[in-house]
Amino acid sequence: MAELDLKGLWKKGESSLSDSEGFDLDKSIQSKSKDVLQKIKFILTIEFWLNNVITTSCSVFYYIEFGPFWGIFTGIVFLIYFFYYSFLINAIKKFDYAGEVKNSLKKIYNYLRFYVLHYKVVLWICFLIIPYVAFGYGFFIGYSGEPNPEWAQNTPQFEFTKSQAYIALGIIIVLPLLITLGCNYLISLIYDRKIKKLKAIVNGLDN
């Protein structure tokens, strides 16, 4: 089939596509974006403000309760979080859909991979490592024979029976693990398909 034929047939066919099926152009610029980067930006902004509030409060609390060293230490942690999240959010804000297709898709692919990694690290820290460390520390304090901290001296003493201790230990180990793996699976379910699709497109452009 000659090239002219293809172009001729295309022109004839495309004339029938002029109908925009009644979509409202004016309203479109006021609509809310369903773009994946916007969703990530929204979640990051929530994380950003949560971290700001929590780490600032902790910093002030530690400064008053434990002295300047811990206050300044948490203040530095706050600054690291602050710049890290600002960097991530600004990277998304700067993204322009009008760029070359290959470069743009590569960027989105890299963003998605990085954010999935970010979510997974946050997930493992929040739902697995922190609960394990916290409960482990609690058990250590409870069973090490160390003198009770001041705040616990006037509270009634409670000791697990052997079976209660096994149940508590089982829950403490299994529950965070299940939550972490479940959330991990959900993240993969939401983003893996899109990441794979983008990877296939970018690879297709390279060949």
Next chain:
Amino acid sequence: MTEEVFLSKVKAHEGIINKILYLYVDSKEDKRDMYQEIVLQAWKSIGRFRGDSQFSTWLYRISLNTVMTFIRKEGRLKQETLDTALPVTMAVSEQSDRSMKLMFAIKQLNDIEKSIITLHLDDYSNDEIAEIIGISKNNVAVKIHRIKDELKKKMKG
């Protein structure tokens, strides 16, 4: 650029968006979402549009980038009948039947092939296609040749 000027420019080039939607999106609901998303992304990017390239080229880039990052709810296009997969406004004649076949054949290509052949059939030069897609001119020429061969096979079959 004011909102009014922007909207009139998009309206004038709406055919580009409609073409992309037809080729890449199947359900009406997804088409509406994508239409809004493309216009919205164009509106957000308009401040960075310097006029170095034509408005149509710029809109093509936005449309392709937006549509390719979107996952169709139905996944891959199913082997629909020509009647349901093609525009209803087409008059039935031998010539339009071949047009239908061509459009359906293009719709079945992968995302990259669709974009390249659409630009080619819309009279964009290989240089312009290379600039929009971000690959070399030679690669564009090779791909167009390959896609045309595939289309010929599909049209005969």
